[in-house]
Amino acid sequence: KAGVTQTPRYLIKTRGQQVTLSCSPISGHRSVSWYQQTPGQGLQFLFEYFSETQRNKGNFPGRFSGRQFSNSRSEMNVSTLELGDSALYLCASSPSTGTSGDGEQFFGPGTRLTVL
Amino acid sequence: AQKVTQAQTEISVVEKEDVTLDCVYETRDTTYYLFWYKQPPSGELVFLIRRNSFDEQNEISGRYSWNFQKSTSSFNFTITASQVVDSAVYFCALSDTNTGNQFYFGTGTSLTVIP
Numbered sequence: 001k002a003g004v005t006q007t008p009r010y011l012i013k014t015r016g017q018q019v020t021l022s023c024s025p026i027s028g029h030r031s032v033s034w035y036q037q038t039p040g041q042g043l044q045f046l047f048e049y050f051s052e053t054q055r056n057k058g059n060f061p062g063r064f065s066g067r068q069f070s071n072s073r074s075e076m077n078v079s080t081l082e083l084g085d086s087a088l089y090l091c092a093s094s095p096s097t098g099t100s101g102d103g104e105q106f107f108g109p110g111t112r113l114t115v116l
Numbered sequence: 117a118q119k120v121t122q123a124q125t126e127i128s129v130v131e132k133e134d135v136t137l138d139c140v141y142e143t144r145d146t147t148y149y150l151f152w153y154k155q156p157p158s159g160e161l162v163f164l165i166r167r168n169s170f171d172e173q174n175e176i177s178g179r180y181s182w183n184f185q186k187s188t189s190s191f192n193f194t195i196t197a198s199q200v201v202d203s204a205v206y207f208c209a210l211s212d213t214n215t216g217n218q219f220y221f222g223t224g225t226s227l228t229v230i231p
Contacts, residue, residue: 092161106163
C-alpha cells in the first residue's frame with residue numbers, strides 16, 4: 001500500500017498570504033489528522049477529520065482550518081500567514097474508526113512552510 | 117491533563133552500544149495508549165510501537181525493546197547494539213479515551229550513533 005502523501009513538500013509564502021496544504025491518506029483510512037511541528041513548540045495537534053467531519057480540534061486560532069473530501073483526502077488552510085506559522089506540517093492517517101485513541105497513526109513526509 | 121516528558125534532549129552513543137530513551141507520561145484516564153515514533157532527517161514520523169494501558173508486558177522486536185511500567189508511568193525504549201542508521205529523533209506519544217485520536221507528543225530525544 002502506498003503511504004500517506006502530502007503536497008507540496010516545500011512552500012514559501014509572505015506574511016498576510018494564505019496557503020492550502022494537501023494530504024492523501026493510506027487507502028482505506030478515513031481518519032486524517034494534522035499536526036504542526038516547530039522547534040519551539042514541538043508537535044502540536046491541529047485537527048482530525050473523519051468521514052468529512054471535523055471530529056477534534058486543537059488549540060489553534062481560527063486562521064487554521066481544514067476539510068476532508070469524500071475520498072478521505074484532506075486539505076488544511078492557513079489564512080493571513082504570520083511569521084510564527086513557519087513549520088513542518090504533518091498529516092497522519094489512521095485505520096481507526098472510533099474515537100478511543102487506540103489507533104496508530106501513519107504520518108506523511110510533511111510540508112515545510114516558510115513564511116517570510 | 118495529558119503530558120509526555122522526554123527529559124533526554126540529546127544522546128550520543130558509539131556504535132554497538134546499548135541506549136535507553138526515557139518517556140514519562142501523565143493522564144487521568146485509566147484507558148490510554150502509548151506510542152513510539154522515529155523521525156529520521158527526512159522528516160517523516162515512522163511508527164514503531166503501540167502499547168495499551170492494560171498490557172504491561174514488555175515487548176522485543178529485533179534490536180528494539182520497550183519497558184512499560186504503570187507504577188512509574190514510564191514507557192522506556194531500548195536499542196541494543198546501536199547502529200548508525202538508528203540516528204534520528206525519537207518521540208513518545210500518548211492518547212486516551214478523553215481526547216480521542218489526538219496524540220500528545222513528548223519533545224523528542226535526538227539520538228546520534230557515532231561510527
